[in-house]
Amino acid sequence: MLHAAGLFRKKGYAATTMRDIAREVGVEAASLYNHISSKQLILKELLLEIAQLFTEGMEAIKAEEMPSLKRMEALISLHVDITVSHTDAISLLPNEWVHLEEPALKAYLKLRDAYEKEFRAVLDIAIKEGQLEKLDPDIAVFSILSTLRWLYSWYSKYKDKDVEVLKMELIQALLYGISR
């Protein structure tokens, strides 16, 4: 599973063969089918696990009482935590979900869209409360999510960076950089 995530990241799902994965694991391709029933199922489990982590993280943050700006901080921390603990798998989110087949595709998109909607809601409240500069919320949410989505790529180059320092710097750059 972890071997597959690394290969999917490097070459993409479509260009990664079961033989590639088998070579990485150190067995023949046929042997993989004793552990996983199909290549498609590997992709589904990787993507839905990450989507679940984000969904659960969002729910925990919503459940706790705190100012909306602190909530934004917690969301950034959530992205950093998942990126650090699941670097290869999270790299699949921006593009490889297109290779999901139904019904997994619908399930994934439902989780993703719900998450983005709730992320956007938190940001909207922070702007409305006057805690963030009055810039176009579309641009703000797009800019913040873009950076968080590409974090895995950046993190891979600076693996020795302290995670808590990274969180602080991102919070600074993405939030207080644009706070009044």
Next chain:
Amino acid sequence: MLHAAGLFRKKGYAATTMRDIAREVGVEAASLYNHISSKQLILKELLLEIAQLFTEGMEAIKAEEMPSLKRMEALISLHVDITVSHTDAISLLPNEWVHLEEPALKAYLKLRDAYEKEFRAVLDIAIKEGQLEKLDPDIAVFSILSTLRWLYSWYSKYKDKDVEVLKMELIQALLYGISR
């Protein structure tokens, strides 16, 4: 070529077949080979054309005399212009370049790395001149480039947005949002 770019964007290079492209164009797969010698060549031409546009844009901006902060603005405008005029092709830059074969791969990476280095140099000067908040330049360049890289995805949803307004908003969010 434009048909191929759209399909590569939607399904990725590896999962797009010559038969897919032919269907889009309205001919049989074999007929494509009268116009292009291989699928790989389509990818190479799409990616290297975009890389060339960035390289030429950077050179034009470097040639002109202006403050480093104005230079950063010009770079953001360059990304917006190329994104608007080549939306499908630019979507291939973040991931699909991995499917380039040598020697095109080396040529592409050379252009990409040189561009990023020069982008970083402009930002470093702006920070050194005290025109930008003293945040980690690694984080700053990563955050700005992440947003600009994902612009194509965002732009596809807001195609009616005025390009000059979009440039202004991005400059505000990415630069003056973090200026002192």
Next chain:
DNA sequence: GTCTATAAGTCGATAGAC
């Protein structure tokens, strides 16, 4: 659990008629 062998299908690309 592992393996070899192979089925059944798809791929990029070519041959050759028109």
Next chain:
DNA sequence: GTCTATCGACTTATAGAC
């Protein structure tokens, strides 16, 4: 230029021996 037909390689996945 277009097409039909097809080659040879490669794909996911299975059958069946150990």
